[in-house]
Amino acid sequence: EAGVAQSPRYKIIEKRQSVAFWCNPISGHATLYWYQQILGQGPKLLIQFQNNGVVDDSQLPKDRFSAERLKGVDSTLKIQPAKLEDSAVYLCASSPLNEQFFGPGTRLTVL
Amino acid sequence: KQEVTQIPAALSVPEGENLVLNCSFTDSAIYNLQWFRQDPGKGLTSLLLIQSSQREQTSGRLNASLDKSSGRSTLYIAASQPGDSATYLCALGGSEKLVFGKGTKLTVNP
Numbered sequence: 001e002a003g004v005a006q007s008p009r010y011k012i013i014e015k016r017q018s019v020a021f022w023c024n025p026i027s028g029h030a031t032l033y034w035y036q037q038i039l040g041q042g043p044k045l046l047i048q049f050q051n052n053g054v055v056d057d058s059q060l061p062k063d064r065f066s067a068e069r070l071k072g073v074d075s076t077l078k079i080q081p082a083k084l085e086d087s088a089v090y091l092c093a094s095s096p097l098n099e100q101f102f103g104p105g106t107r108l109t110v111l
Numbered sequence: 112k113q114e115v116t117q118i119p120a121a122l123s124v125p126e127g128e129n130l131v132l133n134c135s136f137t138d139s140a141i142y143n144l145q146w147f148r149q150d151p152g153k154g155l156t157s158l159l160l161i162q163s164s165q166r167e168q169t170s171g172r173l174n175a176s177l178d179k180s181s182g183r184s185t186l187y188i189a190a191s192q193p194g195d196s197a198t199y200l201c202a203l204g205g206s207e208k209l210v211f212g213k214g215t216k217l218t219v220n221p
Binding site: 004006033040041042043044045048056059091093098099100101102103104105107 | 115142143145147152153154155156157160162200202204208209211212213214
């Protein structure tokens with residue numbers, strides 16, 4: 001069974017630039033999550049999708065972050081414009097019911 | 112609001128030693144508890160999932176327990192190996208989002 005795929009794996013940008021991350025969940029998983037993990041911290045949920053609808057985006061900084069899940073499968077997370085404090089690993093996870101399965105993450109560095 | 116604490120933050124042991132990682136939480140109204148492993152620069156690998164109605168789960172050399180009344184979970188690793196070196200995170204699933212601890216960084220020395 002293929003796992004959760006994410007791209008790119010690494011991204012370096014300057015502040016005020018825009019960036020987008022892509023996630024392809026495990027086939028058949030209805031729920032998709034985007035997490036932000038700052039160095040030395042546990043992951044923090046940014047947004048949760050059930051199929052292509054948003055379940056929870058309470059911790060998503062909506063002035064600069066946006067996310068969509070196309071046709072209830074792939075998802076993209078965008079940051080526009082980026083700030084220095086956005087430097088982190090962005091993790092995508094999917095779940096069929098209770099257990100979450102994570103992708104390798106995208107490490108973002110904002111200079 | 113659920114808060115998850117993992118102690119110690121870092122642990123270094125010699126190869127072959129049995130060890131216990133601790134996870135405590137403030138809200139016992141949980142659906143499940145999940146233990147993950149994270150290697151440097153990598154994503155999270157799910158190790159064990161304990162449903163709210165269960166007391167423990169085992170997989171190979173790993174055993175995880177859950178005591179909701181005391182707000183604690185432990186991850187027991189038997190006969191540790193250098194390949195076990197990683198950061199171990201626990202996460203609580205409840206009516207809200209999955210809440211993670213900060214993790215315990217384990218180093219197993221040959």
